[in-house]
Amino acid sequence: MVPANRHDAPRARPLVVMLHGAGGSAGRVIGSTRWDEIAEREGFVVACPNGTPSNESKRESFLRNPQTWNSGQGTSLAADKLSAQAKAIDDVGFIAALIEKMASVTPIDRRRIFVAGHSNGAGMAFRFARERPELVAAVGVMAGHLGEGLCSLASPVSLIAISGDQDPLAPLEGGVAGTRRFKMMTRPARLNSSDWARANGLPEQPHSIQDDERVVARQWGPDGNGTEVRWVVVRNHGHSWAGGKEKIKLPDFLVGPKSEQIDATCEMWAFFESHPKLQ
Numbered sequence: 001m002v003p004a005n006r007h008d009a010p011r012a013r014p015l016v017v018m019l020h021g022a023g024g025s026a027g028r029v030i031g032s033t034r035w036d037e038i039a040e041r042e043g044f045v046v047a048c049p050n051g052t053p054s055n056e057s058k059r060e061s062f063l064r065n066p067q068t069w070n071s072g073q074g075t076s077l078a079a080d081k082l083s084a085q086a087k088a089i090d091d092v093g094f095i096a097a098l099i100e101k102m103a104s105v106t107p108i109d110r111r112r113i114f115v116a117g118h119s120n121g122a123g124m125a126f127r128f129a130r131e132r133p134e135l136v137a138a139v140g141v142m143a144g145h146l147g148e149g150l151c152s153l154a155s156p157v158s159l160i161a162i163s164g165d166q167d168p169l170a171p172l173e174g175g176v177a178g179t180r181r182f183k184m185m186t187r188p189a190r191l192n193s194s195d196w197a198r199a200n201g202l203p204e205q206p207h208s209i210q211d212d213e214r215v216v217a218r219q220w221g222p223d224g225n226g227t228e229v230r231w232v233v234v235r236n237h238g239h240s241w242a243g244g245k246e247k248i249k250l251p252d253f254l255v256g257p258k259s260e261q262i263d264a265t266c267e268m269w270a271f272f273e274s275h276p277k278l279q
Contacts, residue, residue: 226278
């Protein structure tokens, strides 16, 4: 039915795409991060897609049939040779198609499309934004890695990156991380933010915006267009989603301790809300 006048047309709303970590699922990540609750309260749209399971003919399982994203950063610790990257899954194309699908069923504000991710999903959020920056206003990542070789972005994309200072899988200083069975080399967490800032043409050195018993936060920018990069380090926190309510509790030796100092979902939404795409 055609609206009687333009004032009856549905309002275009922001869109947040949330990407689960390796072994995760859409259902579990929406429950643990509560993006749906905040979306309902704040009036935006949230989409939580599933990655690719190791065995695509069977139902996903955290341990027996983990789902992963092709983040372009090496073989997944969860799925190894059956990971989305090993299978060369086109997850960049998938997320772009998901955004268009969402826009076809509900009005989306194209200046306010955001991608968030945890762990392997954070790596995928980085990859999508660096390859399709024209679609993304800002990225929010928790406990994830940015691959090497990012020189510049064709379109500005703001970033909020959250790290735990006790994360054994994404250590602040980088180096060897993983489990007894699977090991990987990681870059220092600071490089995720400093490289992203450089790719946006922001000043080389950040400035401190918080340093207390809860968090240490550094900021690059904002520039004249509002582009900003923010790195938040949560004290005494490991690899899990900060402030999340996980149904599957992993041991501290694997993922590190959990702090309730901040709520990563609320922090990211507050950042997203103030960083629309201006170019």
